[in-house]
Amino acid sequence: MAYKVAVVGATGNVGREMLSVLSERKFPASEVVALASTRSTGTDVSFGDGTLKIKALDYYDFHGTDICLMSAGSSVSKEWSPRIAAQGAIVIDNSSQWRMDREVPLVVPEVNADALNTIKKGIIANPNCSTAQLVVALKPLHDAAKIKRVVVSTYQSVSGAGKEAMDELFRQTRAVFVADPIEKHKFTKQIAFNVIPHIDVFLDSGYTKEEWKMMVETQKILDPDIQVVATCVRVPVFIGHSEAVSIEFENPITADRARTILRSAPGVLVIDKREDEGYITPVEAAGEDATYVSRIRKDPTVENGLLLWVVSDNLRKGAALNTVQIAEVLINRKLITPKRKAA
Ligand SMILES: NC(=O)c1ccc[n+]([C@@H]2O[C@H](COP(=O)([O-])OP(=O)(O)OC[C@H]3O[C@@H](n4cnc5c(N)ncnc54)[C@H](OP(=O)(O)O)[C@@H]3O)[C@@H](O)[C@H]2O)c1
Numbered sequence: 056m057a058y059k060v061a062v063v064g065a066t067g068n069v070g071r072e073m074l075s076v077l078s079e080r081k082f083p084a085s086e087v088v089a090l091a092s093t094r095s096t097g098t099d100v101s102f103g104d105g106t107l108k109i110k111a112l113d114y115y116d117f118h119g120t121d122i123c124l125m126s127a128g129s130s131v132s133k134e135w136s137p138r139i140a141a142q143g144a145i146v147i148d149n150s151s152q153w154r155m156d157r158e159v160p161l162v163v164p165e166v167n168a169d170a171l172n173t174i175k176k177g178i179i180a181n182p183n184c185s186t187a188q189l190v191v192a193l194k195p196l197h198d199a200a201k202i203k204r205v206v207v208s209t210y211q212s213v214s215g216a217g218k219e220a221m222d223e224l225f226r227q228t229r230a231v232f233v234a235d236p237i238e239k240h241k242f243t244k245q246i247a248f249n250v251i252p253h254i255d256v257f258l259d260s261g262y263t264k265e266e267w268k269m270m271v272e273t274q275k276i277l278d279p280d281i282q283v284v285a286t287c288v289r290v291p292v293f294i295g296h297s298e299a300v301s302i303e304f305e306n307p308i309t310a311d312r313a314r315t316i317l318r319s320a321p322g323v324l325v326i327d328k329r330e331d332e333g334y335i336t337p338v339e340a341a342g343e344d345a346t347y348v349s350r351i352r353k354d355p356t357v358e359n360g361l362l363l364w365v366v367s368d369n370l371r372k373g374a375a376l377n378t379v380q381i382a383e384v385l386i387n388r389k390l391i392t393p394k395r396k397a398a
Pocket residue numbers: 063064065066067068069070090091092093094095112113126127128129131149150151182183184214215216217218219369370373374
């Protein structure tokens with residue numbers, strides 16, 4: 056069986072990665088359609104060995120489409136996801152628009168694939184990139200020793216803010232070297248040779264929305280009883296989010312046991328040698344599928360505590376890969392059937 060797939064936001068960072076992941080994983084697609092705004096109509100995007108011509112979302116008829124992978128931001132998703140679902144396609148959305156809707160499953164397949172058994176609105180949400188890699192690492196440890204509290208500080212790459220943000224880091228870096236003025240458009244402060252403790256808008260609580268998203272999304276995906284607190288920081292890295300994670304457990308768990316558990320956990324690769332280069336950095340994680348865990352060690356300041364360093368490619372596990380994995384679960388569990396039978 057093969058499925059007609061639409062990718063909305065196909066010219067963007069996540070959309071282009073979705074097309075790569077679909078091709079690499081030989082997704083059973085009868086047809087892949089690349090959509091973006093009218094600004095991009097007619098331009099080419101790479102797909103496998105060839106290219107696809109971008110069509111305009113505004114004029115596209117989704118009748119006959121089985122799966123729509125959305126990555127065009129919240130406002131586009133707010134308007135379009137219900138319309139696309141009403142035309143019969145299952146929408147898997149990367150924006151924050153639907154994540155906390157009670158009738159929309161928020162899914163990381165390694166953690167809560169069963170949430171896909173009830174898709175009331177025809178929409179499935181993909182979590183925030185920082186949340187996705189965090190819960191992949193937390194889930195096996197939670198199963199083993201029950202997590203009570205998580206304190207996480209992130210070091211998030213600029214690709215998480217879209218393709219224009221990557222261009223801004225590049226331009227500012229160049230400007231520093233040639234002593235040109237620094238121009239800011241996407242980031243509120245200079246990002247080149249700097250770090251910015253501000254991602255998404257500020258809330259009345261003093262947290263940023265990115266920090267709030269990590270807290271509530273982790274609870275929705277993993278366990279509402281886990282207390283989570285986050286500090287989210289943008290760093291001048293192109294691809295790959297890193298996280299320093301402090302975990303407090305209900306039950307005792309040693310660093311050695313955690314390392315053994317994580318070594319056999321789905322989606323996780325442990326690189327933890329306690330020597331020079333015996334850990335992962337974003338540069339090595341870019342382009343890879345795994346959530347890497349390094350620096351596993353005891354936290355002596357709490358009764359049952361561990362510290363971890365978690366790194367993953369935010370465009371892959373944090374977005375495109377997770378989206379495609381959700382679509383694969385729908386197919387493997389026969390939660391979706393193609394509208395048109397393959398010839
Ligand atoms: N980057 C990450 O790590 C990450 C992780 C998880 C989730 N997400 C989410 O994924 C979404 C996309 O992120 P991104 O990083 O790929 O952004 P991006 O690089 O800025 O790309 C945005 C895409 O949306 C399209 N678009 C914008 N307005 C549109 C409209 N009115 N109609 C149709 N298409 C429109 C753009 O098309 P044009 O080129 O034609 O303008 C482009 O293809 C966002 O919701 C983001 O929060 C991103």
